[in-house]
Amino acid sequence: xxxxxxxxxxLRRAQEQRLRAVWEPPKGLFxxxxxxxxxxxxxxxxxxxxxxxxxxxxxxxxxxxxLAVPExxxxxxNTFNQLFTLHGSAMMFLFAVPMFEAVSIILLPQLxxxxxxxxxxxxxxxxxxxxxxxxxxxxxxxxxxxxxGGWFMxxxxxxxxxxxxxxxxxxxxxxxFIEVSSVAAAVELIVGVLKCRPPGMRLNLMPLxxxxxxxxxxxxxxxxxxxxxxxxxxxxxxxxGWPFFDxxxxxxxxxxxxxxxxxxxxxxxxxFLPSIALFAMLIPTFAQRHxxxxxxxxxxxxxxxxxxxxxxxxxxxxxGLPKISLAFFSAASQAVxxxxxIQIFAFIATxxxxxxxxxTPLLYxxxxxxxxxxxxxxxxxxxxxxxxxxxxxxxxxVAHLHYVLIGGTLMPLxxxxxxxxxxxxxxxxxxxxxxxxxxxxFAGANLAFFPMHLSGLMGMPRRVFTYPAELGxxxxxxxxxxxxxxxxxxxxxxxxxxxxxxxxxQAERNPWKAGTLEWLATPKGEQWGIRSIPLxxxxxxxxxxxxxxRKVDEGRFFLPDAEEGRRETMITSVLDARPVAVLRLPSxxxxxxxxxxxxxxxxxxxxxxxxWAALTAGFATLAxxxxxxxxxAEIPEKPCKPIxxxxxxxxxxxxxxxxxxxxxxxxxxxxxxxxxxxVFGYYFFWTVHPQFPPPGMDGPGxxxxxxxxxxxxxxxxxxxxxxxxxxxxxxxxxxxxxxxGALAGLAAIPAGLAGPWLSGxxxxxxxxxxxxxxxxxxxxxxxxxGVIGQLYALARSLAxxxxxxxxxxxxxxxxxxxxxxxxxxxxxxxLGLFPEVx
Numbered sequence: 066x067x068x069x070x071x072x073x074x075x076l077r078r079a080q081e082q083r084l085r086a087v088w089e090p091p092k093g094l095f096x097x098x099x100x101x102x103x104x105x106x107x108x109x110x111x112x113x114x115x116x117x118x119x120x121x122x123x124x125x126x127x128x129x130x131x132l133a134v135p136e137x138x139x140x141x142x143n144t145f146n147q148l149f150t151l152h153g154s155a156m157m158f159l160f161a162v163p164m165f166e167a168v169s170i171i172l173l174p175q176l177x178x179x180x181x182x183x184x185x186x187x188x189x190x191x192x193x194x195x196x197x198x199x200x201x202x203x204x205x206x207x208x209x210x211x212x213x214g215g216w217f218m219x220x221x222x223x224x225x226x227x228x229x230x231x232x233x234x235x236x237x238x239x240x241x242f243i244e245v246s247s248v249a250a251a252v253e254l255i256v257g258v259l260k261c262r263p264p265g266m267r268l269n270l271m272p273l274x275x276x277x278x279x280x281x282x283x284x285x286x287x288x289x290x291x292x293x294x295x296x297x298x299x300x301x302x303x304x305x306g307w308p309f310f311d312x313x314x315x316x317x318x319x320x321x322x323x324x325x326x327x328x329x330x331x332x333x334x335x336x337f338l339p340s341i342a343l344f345a346m347l348i349p350t351f352a353q354r355h356x357x358x359x360x361x362x363x364x365x366x367x368x369x370x371x372x373x374x375x376x377x378x379x380x381x382x383x384x385g386l387p388k389i390s391l392a393f394f395s396a397a398s399q400a401v402x403x404x405x406x407i408q409i410f411a412f413i414a415t416x417x418x419x420x421x422x423x424x425t426p427l428l429y430x431x432x433x434x435x436x437x438x439x440x441x442x443x444x445x446x447x448x449x450x451x452x453x454x455x456x457x458x459x460x461x462x463v464a465h466l467h468y469v470l471i472g473g474t475l476m477p478l479x480x481x482x483x484x485x486x487x488x489x490x491x492x493x494x495x496x497x498x499x500x501x502x503x504x505x506x507f508a509g510a511n512l513a514f515f516p517m518h519l520s521g522l523m524g525m526p527r528r529v530f531t532y533p534a535e536l537g538x539x540x541x542x543x544x545x546x547x548x549x550x551x552x553x554x555x556x557x558x559x560x561x562x563x564x565x566x567x568x569x570x571q572a573e574r575n576p577w578k579a580g581t582l583e584w585l586a587t588p589k590g591e592q593w594g595i596r597s598i599p600l601x602x603x604x605x606x607x608x609x610x611x612x613x614x615r616k617v618d619e620g621r622f623f624l625p626d627a628e629e630g631r632r633e634t635m636i637t638s639v640l641d642a643r644p645v646a647v648l649r650l651p652s653x654x655x656x657x658x659x660x661x662x663x664x665x666x667x668x669x670x671x672x673x674x675x676x677w678a679a680l681t682a683g684f685a686t687l688a689x690x691x692x693x694x695x696x697x698a699e700i701p702e703k704p705c706k707p708i709x710x711x712x713x714x715x716x717x718x719x720x721x722x723x724x725x726x727x728x729x730x731x732x733x734x735x736x737x738x739x740x741x742x743x744v745f746g747y748y749f750f751w752t753v754h755p756q757f758p759p760p761g762m763d764g765p766g767x768x769x770x771x772x773x774x775x776x777x778x779x780x781x782x783x784x785x786x787x788x789x790x791x792x793x794x795x796x797x798x799x800x801x802x803x804x805x806g807a808l809a810g811l812a813a814i815p816a817g818l819a820g821p822w823l824s825g826x827x828x829x830x831x832x833x834x835x836x837x838x839x840x841x842x843x844x845x846x847x848x849x850x851g852v853i854g855q856l857y858a859l860a861r862s863l864a865x866x867x868x869x870x871x872x873x874x875x876x877x878x879x880x881x882x883x884x885x886x887x888x889x890x891x892x893x894x895x896l897g898l899f900p901e902v903x
Contacts, residue, residue, distance in 0.1 A: 258278060333373070579607065770894075
């Protein structure tokens with residue numbers, strides 16, 4: 066198809082009809098639940114996260130009502146503990162992170178000029194996991210079974226079942242399930258940014274929103290898995306009695322704090338950087354010019370992410386750590402303000418250099434910066450060790466945290482809401498209501514949280530359900546309560562504004578006159594995302610490329626049609642966005658929903674100690690995942706497809722060119738990070754014990770760990786050889802090698818467990834056998850998954866669904882084996898050689 070073919074209006078109408086037929090959602094509400102298109106999943110994801118935020122806000126209002134006057138008895142101490150635990154957990158796990166992921170699922174395809182992100186079923190799976198897990202955790206409060214140990218769940222109070230009831234298990238297993246959805250979304254977003262950009266959109270031309278989301282998604286891969294590792298240790302102590310955090314049996318509760326805050330402090334930036342990303346999109350629009358300092362902003366975002374992983378100990382200054390550690394982490398905590406300041410000053414400079422249009426979204430953006438700066442200044446204060454010792458666990462820290470989160474998350478979200486609502490719905494929100502709500506929110510936030518600085522410095526501790534009148538804190542607490550209800554009234558006005566929007570007139574296309582790709586969307590909201598995938602030459606193509614919108618709308622770029630009746634988008638190279646292939650996207654399916662329900666059953670049934678039922682749900686999850694993979698991996702009916710302008714692209718690619726390979730690589734990076742958390746636990750115990758293993762307790766020895774390692778190396782070698790022989794066309798040899806690799810991997814499982822079993826290591830006696838069994842169990846479980854992958858690749862080959870030219874399955878299985886080899890090397894050398902031999 067040439068450019069001049071698009072001059073025919075009949076052809077253009079026929080193309081649009083085919084696109085509309087392909088991307089039209091299923092009829093009926095129930096069938097719409099099966100729609101895995103991110104244009105369908107994203108709004109539901111966002112709405113659910115917003116609903117969870119409102120629920121958490123109601124819990125906060127009940128707490129503030131309880132604290133309004135001294136010695137109040139509105140709620141009991143136990144209920145108050147449940148309220149603040151669920152409030153913090155919901156805001157951090159069920160709102161802040163999922164909301165940015167949901168918004169990104171909506172915006173990224175538009176920003177990148179793509180029809181959809183590469184794994185829409187993965188997004189749907191993430192959403193259903195998030196919904197099931199969120200309802201499970203939040204619903205517990207209606208049965209007086211909510212967690213009551215704080216959103217950080219410090220042991221030993223929470224690991225002892227006689228001191229904490231079922232709520233601790235609900236928190237741990239429910240939020241572990243939700244963390245799975247967060248990692249799934251991170252995989253989708255990273256691969257989407259790297260592989261689904263339009264032709265010409267090199268990394269230095271990406272919208273800053275895409276850069277920020279890429280940085281944040283990578284942060285999730287390294288921040289969330291250590292918490293998953295900690296959750297695993299936590300639940301094994303509660304359910305099996307393995308003493309990871311019990312000091313009387315060689316455990317150490319500080320291990321939980323390390324694993325939690327390695328996640329917890331980067332998470333602050335995980336939820337802050339997407340807000341900066343929204344600023345990076347709307348500030349150039351209302352300054353009517355390109356953003357100043359683009360490369361410096363990108364480097365500052367990367368620098369902020371890097372430094373955020375060196376700050377976790379500043380939550381532990383009062384735990385008695387060595388002074389050299391305190392000095393290092395104090396300095397790092399103050400250094401992070403440098404890249405943050407670069408980003409903020411770049412935005413201010415852009416506004417100063419432009420012709421500013423004062424608007425409701427910009428009002429929220431500037432107000433949020435003011436609130437965030439106050440939170441940043443108090444953050445520098447608590448980063449200073451002597452001051453932190455005085456303010457630790459007081460309401461000063463509560464004030465600091467909420468200034469950061471309201472200024473760095475909630476207010477920017479409202480700015481983005483008023484900015485992008487016309488893009489999502491085709492309707493503008495009310496400027497009058499929006500501005501009124503802003504000033505109420507701004508006043509309410511400061512009235513609610515500024516007095517907390519003073520009450521904290523006067524000695525009011527956090528997490529107390531009442532206080533005596535003699536402390537003289539009633540005036541400050543009453544002011545905070547009034548401010549909280551005022552803030553809630555501002556949120557209510559925004560909710561009313563949202564509910565009224567369907568009855569407002571249709572907004573014009575691109576009502577803000579922005580220059581980035583997402584504003585190619587029409588107010589009618591076509592489900593195909595973009596009429597044709599454009600060639601990008603600048604960061605603001607709507608402003609800078611002549612007749613750009615008209616050419617896109619007339620289908621004068623790439624993939625303007627859906628001749629085969631399939632949902633498709635384009636894959637490009639990672640660095641310079643050269644066209645690589647056409648990606649066939651899967652159709653609607655209930656499989657992601659069913660998989661999420663089955664996996665949720667594993668976590669929920671384990672909470673109630675229904676282990677056999679949980680095991681059945683685990684097998685159902687495995688079966689559904691295999692069905693999912695089998696359905697989506699297909700051999701196309703032809704090797705290539707014309708995309709326009711005389712260019713043909715393949716319909717099938719494998720290896721590093723394929724999104725599936727990148728998804729496996731990114732997932733295994735997250736897995737390796739979780740594994741590193743367990744290895745950290747082993748060496749942490751070695752550092753805190755004068756003798757490790759303890760006297761009279763032998764390790765698993767050298768023999769069986771080395772046998773297990775040798776078998777896993779053999780499994781890796783045979784899989785690698787199978788990939789190469791399959792590539793050369795020797796299918797029979799490749800199948801035999803895959804079978805041999807599976808046998809070697811299967812034999813490694815009992816060999817890996819034989820060492821601790823034959824040595825008589827009882828994991829309930831001491832932390833040493835507990836961590837040995839945990840590392841061995843983790844590794845053999847991954848070996849079992851490796852065997853399943855090898856057998857799956859063998860089955861695909863026998864079924865004729867994998868050939869020498871269509872070898873994505875065996876390539877991805879080989880990539881998994883690379884990571885499994887790394888895991889095996891670390892585990893078996895640690896258990897077999899350290900510390901006796903090394």
